[in-house]
Amino acid sequence: MTIQDNDISSDLQQRVLESIANKQPLYIHGGNSKAFYGNTVDATPLDISPHTGIISYEPTELCVTLRAGTLLSDLEALLNNTNQILPFEPPQYTTETTIGGAIAAGISGPRRAYTGSVRDAILGVKIINGNGEIVSFGGQVMKNVAGYDLSRMMVRSQGTLGVILEVSLRLLPKPPKEITLTFESDQKSALQFFQESRLQQLPITASAWFNDQVYLRLSESETVLEQSKKKLGFDLLSDYDDFWTDIRDHQHHFFGRTDKPLWRLSLPPATKQISSVDDNQLIEWGGAQRWINSNAPANIIQNIATSNNGYAYMFKGDLPETPCFPLLDQPLMLLHKQLKRNMDPNGIFSPGRIYSGL
Template sequence: MPKAVEHFIHTINAAVKNKKPIYIRGGNSKYFYGGQLTSQTYEILDAAAYSGIVNYEPSELIITARAGTRLSDLEATLSEHHQMLAFEPPHFDENATLGGCIATGLSGPRRAYTGAVRDFVLGVRMLDGKGDDLHFGGQVMKNVAGYDVSRLVTGAMGTLGVLLEVSLKVLPLPSMEITLGMQMTKPEAIDKMHHWASKPLPISATCFYNDHLFVRLSGAESAVHAARLKLGGEEIKQAKSFWQSIREHTHPFFHSGTRLWRLSLKSSTPKLSLPGEQLLEWGGALRWLASDENLNENTIRAQAEAAGGHATLFSGNKSSAQIFHPLTSYMMTLHKRLKQKFDPAGIFNPGRMYPEY
């Protein structure tokens, strides 16, 4: 067993014995996301110490890497073989790791058209709250019997265990990509994106902001050219840097308020009447809201619920608001039962998802 894993197990056992929480971190690039640890004193488990690609079969479109592997290194290796992480994960920092990517479950602009993080997770290796080395899923793209724990830990914010290794399905890079820009109102953009979603178009990203709709087309040259003629608009130069600014939140919009809300809704939801700047992604299903602290969180969540969705306080001052959308009592009971099974002593990242655990 690698020394890093032995150290992790020792840290877990000591934390259980001393009843001291553990903060699991990789590159620490997404520390701002989620709740703060409820305990003032905790041990830091540095998952970045366990890194490297374990297995990569380009012809099989599968890669397995340790959780501490930097996303930039992983993507560089895939790029050499003209492949990619199709869910286009945000980094937010050059030290972002695969473990942090899976733990937060965040996807980028391509998510609505190729799938979310959990759709590409084939298997994981992890340590639970007793220090047991567990394996779930596998390294093949097939259905398996039993609970799909590898997808369950995706987006769990490290509250269920310490990720050690992750196996992912990857996809080939598209042979051609262009981005089109069109000027229109928000209601027009929502109607357009909803209409396009039912058509066989090679759309890989959409973004609406400040009366401009941007559409990225990816795929075979013939399909991209045909879609360009059908959709119209002007081709955008420096498109790669534009989509990177959306993915990495370096676009000016993401700094236009004191709080950034992430609203997941039905794509056909009409324009929301909330004060503050808004930016739409994922065909209208993801709506970012940059607001000030005076906008009541209950107002935001009420509109999100009315649209069949939910709202998350993504970044900004979180001292007076709940981060993730409140769960029903039934769902909270399920969450607590899962937490008890994987982390009976409650040492992993307490408070990162909900204050209750």
């Protein structure tokens, strides 16, 4: 697998310096595969997708460092050659998805609840900060003055804290074999099963419930998988690979609806059945992630999430005066504002992308 080596960090830095001098905000993006995810930014585009290449990759160390514009598909093809994977199984909503965009959006796929999130896989980053300086965070010196791990703070920053140039990521060995089991279940029973399965030491690497059917992906040696299959006694799903790819990349028909907003609820796994909104739901991560297509008022969805110690994101849709991201309470918002001022003192990086006025 050949990935083009194209270092344009100096050009990107010059663009940032010019924007600072001209007080011209920038909309930082890669392949724009997640342009829908966040508020519209009225700023000059800064495209990092030409900034590509593998800087270092040592399969024996389970670590890769690469430029942010590298296509996610190219990286995964490279890793597949050495039987390795990204732990967080990031989605590819389009063929133009970049690794920098995957980090900036912070969206994990079906494996997340079992092998870790985007943030868990970050080892270090190199960025252009709000003063136009190229700085690195990683290893044992990843702390800023407030004690925050800045490499991990770039996850979900949506281009508001700096221009990601390079990322270093932790990898995992590719499982020797995978199967997917399925069985019929209503939502209440499925959630109960997800909780009970945590105590059974099963090699689960993905779980989902949709349309009264539970799906479990198991990843291990053939012997262990055969034992698990006999223990559970569920049916084998033949086209399991396509199923999880479709869930990950939102190609499953559940995500095809456009008549209702799509909400993503991040909840404690033990949260019980949500029955006070439309029943068109898809549940992942053993109950921790719930997708809901609903015309219910935004405050109803958000109250459901907060009353269960979770958060609700309007992932796709167009509701007046409804932000994509949940509003933070005052202490967290003050912290967010302080971080933004420290990282982007001139306010040029994707202003308003996450929160209005920031």
